[in-house]
Amino acid sequence: MLLVELKQVDQQRRLNQELNQHAQQQAAKLLVRSLAHEIKNPLGGLRGAAQLLEKMLPSDSLREYTQIIIEQADRLRNLVDRLLGPQRPGTKNQRTSTSS
Template sequence: MEQYTEIDYRLLVDHLTTAILLVDSNLDIFYLNSSCEALFDISLLRASGLPVINLLQTPDDTFNTEEALLNTFKTGQPYTRREAIVSVNFKDIHVDYTVSELNSGKSYHPLLIIEINPIDRMLKISKEENFIQQHQVARQLIRGVAHEIKNPLAGIRGATQLLARSLNDPQYAEFTDIIINEVDRLRNLADIMLGSRQ
């Protein structure tokens, strides 16, 4: 049992799939795990000591990241940003991230731990699901409209046939034939809208 108590915390943190950043009170990068290195395409050696704002600055600038980080140091209050956009090598990445204070005692300076989860894949899946749902709703609407069109068309066709028989006059046959042909054309269009099930 004792051998497991000696495991270096970095070994554990480096095997997490969540990107982890540790930031010092100057808002400089103190540590990042391998998932964070992969996400931001930067090594710990290159990133160490750089301002964290270089990684977390959002293109829209509506959220003051620096102020929020300093506020967490000051108050100890964690915060979470949802669907934040960060730029990596001129490419925007959507992430959720949570910032909280990590204070492990008097011998260590306080640090912020930032847990970052890329959500581009989840957003893409969500958009695809919305598209499929909208497509299904539109298809149901079209099928409903087509079905509602067919009923009156059948009535018009039947009434026109009765009219043609009752008139029994060749001069009106041309007009009733036009009505029947146009009704049939619209009925065929409605059948196409209904699809192969009808």
């Protein structure tokens, strides 16, 4: 009888540990996704501003600087996407890189 109770207590303890671990993993995923969102939003703004500036600049040599900004913003966005891992089913990466 005591052995059965010990097994049940041990099983309950393991189940609680697994549930806590799962909750921690979900919280970490949510944090990473939130941080990614907070990083990607300003990057999109920087990229868009660089594209607008590029159209207004008079010389090719100055436009090269805006291309560097655009390329590096894309590089950082791709890095954040890789850190997030595979996308969940039903979601698509809606942003495509365009050259001006």
